[in-house]
Amino acid sequence: MKFLVCISNVPDTTTKIAFTPDNKEFNKAGVQFVINPWDEYALTRAIELKEAQGGGTVTVLNVGEADTEPNIRKALAIGADDAIRVNAHPKDAFFVAQQIASVAKEGAYDVILMGKESIDYNGFQVHGMVGELLGIPTVAPAMKLDMSGNTATLEREIEGGKEIVEVNTPFVASCQQPMCEPRIPNMRGIMTARTKPLKVVEPTGDAPRTAVFEYALPPKKQGVKLIPAENAGELIKLLRNEAKVI
Amino acid sequence: MSVLVVVECDGGEVKKSSLEVASYGSQVAQMLGATATAVAVGEATEANLAQLGEQGITKVLYDAEPRLKDFVNGAYTKLIAAAAQKEDSKIIVLANSNIGASVGSRLSVRLQASLATNVVELPKTDGGNFVVKRGAFSGKAFADVKLEGERKIIAVKKNSIEALHEAGKTAQVESFSAQLTDADFADAPKQVVMQDQAGGILLPEADKVVSGGRGMKGPENWSLIEDLAKAIGAATACSKPVSDVDWRPHHEHVGQTGITVSPNLYIACGISGAIQHLAGVNSSKVIVVINKDPEAPFFKAADYGIVGDVFDVLPKLTQAVKELG
Numbered sequence: 001m002k003f004l005v006c007i008s009n010v011p012d013t014t015t016k017i018a019f020t021p022d023n024k025e026f027n028k029a030g031v032q033f034v035i036n037p038w039d040e041y042a043l044t045r046a047i048e049l050k051e052a053q054g055g056g057t058v059t060v061l062n063v064g065e066a067d068t069e070p071n072i073r074k075a076l077a078i079g080a081d082d083a084i085r086v087n088a089h090p091k092d093a094f095f096v097a098q099q100i101a102s103v104a105k106e107g108a109y110d111v112i113l114m115g116k117e118s119i120d121y122n123g124f125q126v127h128g129m130v131g132e133l134l135g136i137p138t139v140a141p142a143m144k145l146d147m148s149g150n151t152a153t154l155e156r157e158i159e160g161g162k163e164i165v166e167v168n169t170p171f172v173a174s175c176q177q178p179m180c181e182p183r184i185p186n187m188r189g190i191m192t193a194r195t196k197p198l199k200v201v202e203p204t205g206d207a208p209r210t211a212v213f214e215y216a217l218p219p220k221k222q223g224v225k226l227i228p229a230e231n232a233g234e235l236i237k238l239l240r241n242e243a244k245v246i
Numbered sequence: 247m248s249v250l251v252v253v254e255c256d257g258g259e260v261k262k263s264s265l266e267v268a269s270y271g272s273q274v275a276q277m278l279g280a281t282a283t284a285v286a287v288g289e290a291t292e293a294n295l296a297q298l299g300e301q302g303i304t305k306v307l308y309d310a311e312p313r314l315k316d317f318v319n320g321a322y323t324k325l326i327a328a329a330a331q332k333e334d335s336k337i338i339v340l341a342n343s344n345i346g347a348s349v350g351s352r353l354s355v356r357l358q359a360s361l362a363t364n365v366v367e368l369p370k371t372d373g374g375n376f377v378v379k380r381g382a383f384s385g386k387a388f389a390d391v392k393l394e395g396e397r398k399i400i401a402v403k404k405n406s407i408e409a410l411h412e413a414g415k416t417a418q419v420e421s422f423s424a425q426l427t428d429a430d431f432a433d434a435p436k437q438v439v440m441q442d443q444a445g446g447i448l449l450p451e452a453d454k455v456v457s458g459g460r461g462m463k464g465p466e467n468w469s470l471i472e473d474l475a476k477a478i479g480a481a482t483a484c485s486k487p488v489s490d491v492d493w494r495p496h497h498e499h500v501g502q503t504g505i506t507v508s509p510n511l512y513i514a515c516g517i518s519g520a521i522q523h524l525a526g527v528n529s530s531k532v533i534v535v536i537n538k539d540p541e542a543p544f545f546k547a548a549d550y551g552i553v554g555d556v557f558d559v560l561p562k563l564t565q566a567v568k569e570l571g
Binding site: 011013014016017019026037038093094097119120121122123124125126127128129131132133137138139140141143156157158159160161162163164165166167176177178208209210211212213214215216217218221222224225226227228229232233234235236237238239240243245246 | 256261316317319320323342343344345347348349350351352354355356359360361362363364375377381382383384385386387388389390391392393394395432433434435436437438439440441448450451454478496497499502503504506510511521522525528529531532534535545546547548549550551552553554555558559562563565566567569570
């Protein structure tokens with residue numbers, strides 16, 4: 001079985017967000033980039049399923065410029081077999097989805113996995129676009145994924161519960177916890193990752209359909225109003241009379 | 247031309263988030279001099295759908311096919327696309343829910359539409375541009391996004407738009423068939439399992455949330471959280487470390503990699519306020535922090551705070567709510 005895992009390169013989760021002076025771009029200065037945490041679930045689960053099947057391949061795909069390669073190598077160190085980088089700045093979800101669909105079609109992958117969303121753009125869009133571009137089912141967001149032959153059983157989160165869904169390959173799923181325990185690379189993995197193939201391809205497809213005009217930070221809070229613990233009940237009165245939320 | 251609003255129903259009722267979406271859609275229609283039509287998905291009653299008139303909807307299309315009761319991506323996408331074609335809708339508005347995001351992304355490709363999710367405000371249409379504000383960087387920032395092209399899809403974040411209530415206005419409910427076939431139900435769920443929610447309030451829909459962290463010391467103490475939640479009509483939630491050690495289920499985990507919430511009131515009990523947790527809650531309108539450590543970073547993001555022991559403070563709060571009557 002051929003797995004394609006799409007990873008995105010995002011600012012570390014502890015990053016304080018700042019923008020360039022014109023507010024058009026995220027300010028990358030001094031920021032460490034990591035594999036999108038949601039994508040780690042997709043990557044680890046693909047590796048686990050490949051191991052359980054005793055064969056197959058896990059290919060990692062990233063749409064990004066050369067500076068994303070350290071994280072692609074990290075994914076290889078975690079256990080992916082090879083990698084493809086589409087050499088482009090990821091402009092919007094539709095642009096990224098077109099690149100993924102093009103690579104997926106070319107490589108005839110059986111299972112396409114990715115994280116639920118990226119922690120920077122939070123689009124939660126790419127999975128559905130890829131599924132529609134390829135004309136195959138999408139299950140999003142998936143909390144559990146098991147395979148038996150060409151049939152997958154997934155648990156899909158819905159508001160207030162879950163759906164158990166069965167689909168045949170090929171399909172797309174976006175992943176979230178508690179799907180698996182994400183793996184971290186070990187020394188052997190780091191050593192072998194250096195020699196695993198990483199292919200760079202040029203982008204295809206139509207123009208993006210959205211553009212960011214401007215970024216902004218949320219307004220600063222006024223400061224906390226402290227209530228003495230012994231008068232805790234006073235808080236409830238403030239929430240009713242002042243904040244008007246109870 | 248009409249604005250098409252996708253209304254999600256559950257157990258016959260229109261979801262609260264869909265009332266917000268309907269209000270958003272009818273306001274956009276008004277801006278553009280168009281009408282707002284809805285297409286309903288899920289299990290609905292005609293009476294409840296007619297009430298969408300209060301949110302400014304003039305007509306509701308409803309396909310009573312019983313297999314549409316539960317979410318089926320293929321069938322929902324086809325149904326909504328057919329409704330958009332019928333109504334010649336250039337703008338489609340849906341909820342930024344698991345259903346809305348799943349269908350919206352497929353629809354955007356099928357209808358060659360631009361798509362913005364996580365939208366928190368009505369669009370700005372100055373100078374021929376169509377710009378929406380959306381949450382980005384896990385709630386740590388906002389982005390103004392320009393939607394290109396003739397067709398546009400907007401997924402509205404929950405609790406970011408006030409639902410309209412124009413009493414007495416009703417919408418016309420029209421039966422509608424998208425000619426769905428068995429193939430459209432290929433990804434139909436085999437089973438749907440609903441989880442028990444404290445007080446019956448769903449976390450993603452809640453307008454008040456009481457949340458606990460490691461300071462609660464163990465799952466056996468959660469009744470303190472649940473008592474306060476019940477008293478004020480809130481949903482319960484937890485921080486990531488709490489769901490990681492299985493004190494609480496994953497579907498209660500709020501934060502950067504959990505559920506993002508934006509209620510009117512978020513009460514954090516025994517949560518220090520790691521940046522990843524703040525990312526999931528900082529668009530809440532009012533934040534209350536209860537923590538015995540005065541240096542807890544969460545106090546910087548709070549509107550109200552109590553430096554004290556949650557085991558002492560929580561029962562006092564619950565008692566105070568009961569005294570309000």
